[in-house]
Every structure is written in structure tokens, then in C-alpha cells.
Amino acid sequence: MELLIRCGYLITMKDRRYFKDYAVIVEGDEIADILPYEEARSKYARYEVLDASDCIVMPGLINLHTHAAMSLLRGYADDLPLHEWLTKWIWPLEAKMRAEDIYYGALLAAVESVLGGTTVLNTMYHYTDPDYNEASAISKVGIRCVIGHVCFSWRKDEDLKALDDLVKRWHGAVNGLVRISIDPHAPYTVDPEYLKTLRQLTDEYNSKYGDKGKITMHIHLAETRDEAERVEREFKVNVEKGLAVYLDQIGVLRDDVVAAHCVWMTDEDIEVMARRRASVAHNPVSNLKLASGIAPVSKMLMKGVNVGLGTDSACSNNTLDMFETMKLASLLQKGMNLEPTLVPAFKAIEMATINGAKALKWEDEIGTIEIGKKADLIAVTFRRPHMTPIYDPFSHIVYAARSLDVKHVVVNGRIVVRDHELLTVDVDEVIRKASKVRDELLSRLKEA
Numbered sequence: 001m002e003l004l005i006r007c008g009y010l011i012t013m014k015d016r017r018y019f020k021d022y023a024v025i026v027e028g029d030e031i032a033d034i035l036p037y038e039e040a041r042s043k044y045a046r047y048e049v050l051d052a053s054d055c056i057v058m059p060g061l062i063n064l065h066t067h068a069a070m071s072l073l074r075g076y077a078d079d080l081p082l083h084e085w086l087t088k089w090i091w092p093l094e095a096k097m098r099a100e101d102i103y104y105g106a107l108l109a110a111v112e113s114v115l116g117g118t119t120v121l122n123t124m125y126h127y128t129d130p131d132y133n134e135a136s137a138i139s140k141v142g143i144r145c146v147i148g149h150v151c152f153s154w155r156k157d158e159d160l161k162a163l164d165d166l167v168k169r170w171h172g173a174v175n176g177l178v179r180i181s182i183d184p185h186a187p188y189t190v191d192p193e194y195l196k197t198l199r200q201l202t203d204e205y206n207s208k209y210g211d212k213g214k215i216t217m218h219i220h221l222a223e224t225r226d227e228a229e230r231v232e233r234e235f236k237v238n239v240e241k242g243l244a245v246y247l248d249q250i251g252v253l254r255d256d257v258v259a260a261h262c263v264w265m266t267d268e269d270i271e272v273m274a275r276r277r278a279s280v281a282h283n284p285v286s287n288l289k290l291a292s293g294i295a296p297v298s299k300m301l302m303k304g305v306n307v308g309l310g311t312d313s314a315c316s317n318n319t320l321d322m323f324e325t326m327k328l329a330s331l332l333q334k335g336m337n338l339e340p341t342l343v344p345a346f347k348a349i350e351m352a353t354i355n356g357a358k359a360l361k362w363e364d365e366i367g368t369i370e371i372g373k374k375a376d377l378i379a380v381t382f383r384r385p386h387m388t389p390i391y392d393p394f395s396h397i398v399y400a401a402r403s404l405d406v407k408h409v410v411v412n413g414r415i416v417v418r419d420h421e422l423l424t425v426d427v428d429e430v431i432r433k434a435s436k437v438r439d440e441l442l443s444r445l446k447e448a
């Protein structure tokens with residue numbers, strides 16, 4: 001495809017500049033040129049025009065931590081503490097989920113995400129079927145994903161088999177839209193020996209399949225205050241200095257680790273995350289809803305830790321709205337530290353774009369709008385009362401814009417959303433089907 005995207009404003013996230021009345025030229029799946037619109041109009045006269053003259057064009061948003069299939073459980077259990085929520089509500093219902101439920105839950109998540117400007121989902125869930133799974137659902141919608149299969153101590157053999165199938169079938173699949181990751185659930189559900197095995201497996205898979213893109217590790221870490229104590233009790237290990245320090249001591253923590261939450265971090269934890277160049281996925285909405293706490297994001301950023309943003313699942317949020325996430329990530333740090341200069345708009349957008357790409361080891365292809373990178377970009381309309389007037393497009397994206405303001409979405413050079421309409425799958429059909437499998441899931445739970 002040869003495309004001329006006419007941008008009212010363009011923010012590339014390569015630096016703090018923004019451009020007015022510019023054009024982004026897309027050839028095939030790549031960004032071929034970036035230049036003033038007036039020049040582009042004659043130079044690329046025969047290219048198809050995607051009109052975003054009433055929009056702020058920016059890189060696609062990267063949701064660095066979610067469980068896509070759990071969109072099927074949106075609103076199923078609210079207002080509970082994490083442990084009770086998981087063990088009494090979520091896990092029993094998930095035990096009844098079939099491959100078809102996982103597929104439609106993930107499809108629903110991908111549809112919601114792309115309509116709200118998210119072009120990459122880093123998702124951790126159960127991989128149980130080669131055809132009906134998160135990878136097949138999300139790539140059908142036309143966005144990128146990093147798919148994991150969540151690992152627990154109590155089902156090692158099953159996990160290792162699933163991982164092998166997942167990496168062989170799906171890593172680098174669908175024109176490179178799909179990548180896979182190795183996902184130990186958390187230090188309190190995965191014993192130290194198994195954590196080491198999964199570390200080793202990540203390295204082995206990278207040497208075998210790394211040419212199709214780096215395979216990362218995705219784990220929940222330091223989400224609640226009692227987590228360290230639970231790890232000590234469960235596995236008789238010493239985590240006095242912190243959970244990231246513990247992961248480092250057993251050789252798991254490296255630059256390919258994406259640690260979700262990191263709310264309860266010691267100073268040593270933050271120091272070791274920076275030293276190992278590991279990444280944090282900050283999930284402000286989920287952390288507040290489950291009353292887990294507020295992560296020390298500005299402190300981690302100050303110490304040089306790479307922090308990206310996630311929504312967590314639609315079950316603890318209850319949307320996958322990355323605009324809400326950017327705004328809250330910024331406001332929380334200001335309010336908590338009584339310091340309005342912390343996490344300014346540009347930094348919040350960086351976290352939702354290039355920092356996410358760095359965490360996924362995908363920054364050579366995505367995360368900014370630059371010549372030679374893959375064309376993943378979104379156009380956010382400013383023809384709205386709440387977006388008028390404009391002094392600074394960065395400010396508007398974080399503090400004023402809403403996910404429903406996303407007008408066009410391009411992924412890998414392909415127009416996936418045009419004029420707020422999804423071109424790849426039938427949204428009404430996805431809604432209808434998701435409601436139907438939800439009803440069947442609930443009736444299976446009642447039968448048991």
C-alpha cells in the first residue's frame with residue numbers, strides 16, 4: 001500500500017518537537033517519508049490520501065500488561081481484595097473456560113483496544129488450543145500482540161508442552177504481528193527452581209527463534225503488600241531485600257523481563273531493575289481498583305528504570321483504555337508526591353509508546369514514527385469541544401483526549417480503523433458472540 005497520511009499535528013515521539021500540517025508517507029508496511037504536507041502533495045501525488053488534517057497523529061499505543069481473554073469476565077467480580085478476587089471468583093470461573101471463550105474474550109479485547117488507539121497488546125493468558133487462542137484472535141483484528149502462556153508450579157509438564165507449541169506455531173507469525181513471551185505467573189505461584197527453568201527456556205528459545213524477534217519474559221511482581229511474606233512462607237526463601245532482588249539472586253532478572261505492577265519496591269529493588277535494564281509495566285487503574293497501592297513510578301523513572309503502561313485485564317479495570325491510563329499515571333504521581341511537575345504529558349506518552357516498545361525489545365520497528373520503522377500510527381481527532389483550542393498537542397493527548405476520539409488506526413502499513421470504523425472484523429458480531437459464550441460459560445459454572 002502507498003499511503004499519504006495528512007496530519008493536522010504530528011508527534012513522532014522521537015523528540016519533544018511537534019509538526020503542524022505535515023504528512024507521513026507509508027510504502028508497504030514501512031514509513032517511507034515524513035515531510036510538510038504541501039511538499040508531499042506534489043511529491044507523492046498518486047498516493048492514496050488518509051485525511052487526518054483534523055487530528056493529532058502519533059505512534060500507536062502499547063498496552064504493556066493485560067490478559068486479553070479476561071475481557072469476557074468484565075464486571076464479573078468487583079470491589080474485592082486481590083487474593084479473594086482471584087481465588088474465590090476469577091480462578092473458579094476460568095477453570096470452566098474453553099478455547100472458544102479464550103478466543104472470543106481476546107477478540108473482544110482486541111476490538112476494544114484498536115478502536116481506542118492501542119496497536120500492541122502484551123498479554124498473559126492460558127494457551128490451550130493451536131487455533132482458538134489469543135494470538136489467532138488478536139491478529140485477526142490486525143493489531144500486534146505478544147502472547148504468553150501463564151506458568152504455575154502445579155502444572156509444569158502441561159505448561160512446557162503448551163510453551164513449545166506456542167513458540168513453534170506463533171512466534172513471528174501473521175507477517176510478524178505475533179510474538180511470544182515466557183510468562184511465570186508471579187514469585188508466589190512459581191517456585192524458584194521453576195523460575196530458573198523458565199529463564200533457561202527463554203534463553204534457549206531466543207537462540208533458536210530469536211531471528212523472528214526477541215522472546216521476552218512477562219511476570220507479575222510486587223503487586224500487593226503481603227507478596228514478599230507469601231513467597232517466604234511458600235518457598236522458604238529469603239526475600240528481605242525485595243522481590244526484584246530475589247529474582248536477580250536466582251538469575252532470572254535480565255533486560256528482557258517485563259515486570260507488571262512493581263508497587264511494593266524496596267530501594268534495592270529499584271536499583272537492581274535499573275542495573276539489569278529490566279522493565280516495569282505500570283497499571284494505575286487496576287492497582288487502585290484492587291487497592292494494591294500506588295507504584296513509585298517517578299522514583300523508578302528518576303533512577304533510570306524503563307517504565308511502560310498497561311491496563312491489566314478488563315476484569316480489574318474494567319476497560320482497556322490507554323488514554324485513561326496515561327492520564328491517571330501522570331496525575332497519581334503529581335498528587336501522591338505533591339509535585340505537579342512529575343510525569344509531564346510528554347513522559348506519559350513516552351511510557352505508552354516507546355518505553356513499551358523498549359520493554360518488548362521491539363523498539364527497532366515500533367514505538368516512534370520514524371523513516372524505516374513499521375507504520376503503526378493513530379490519528380486522534382481534535383474536532384471536539386473538549387479538544388478545543390490547542391496550545392500543545394502533547395498536553396491534549398494526555399489530559400483532554402478520550403479513547404473514542406481515535407479516528408484512524410494504521411498497523412504494519414494497513415488501515416485497520418478508518419473514520420472510527422473497524423475494517424477487519426464485524427464489531428456487532430463480536431459483541432453478539434462474546435455475550436453468547438459468556439452465557440454458556442456461566443451456565444457451565446452453575447452445573448458444577
Ligand SMILES: [Zn+2]
Binds near residue numbers: 065066067220260313
Ligand atoms: Zn495482571
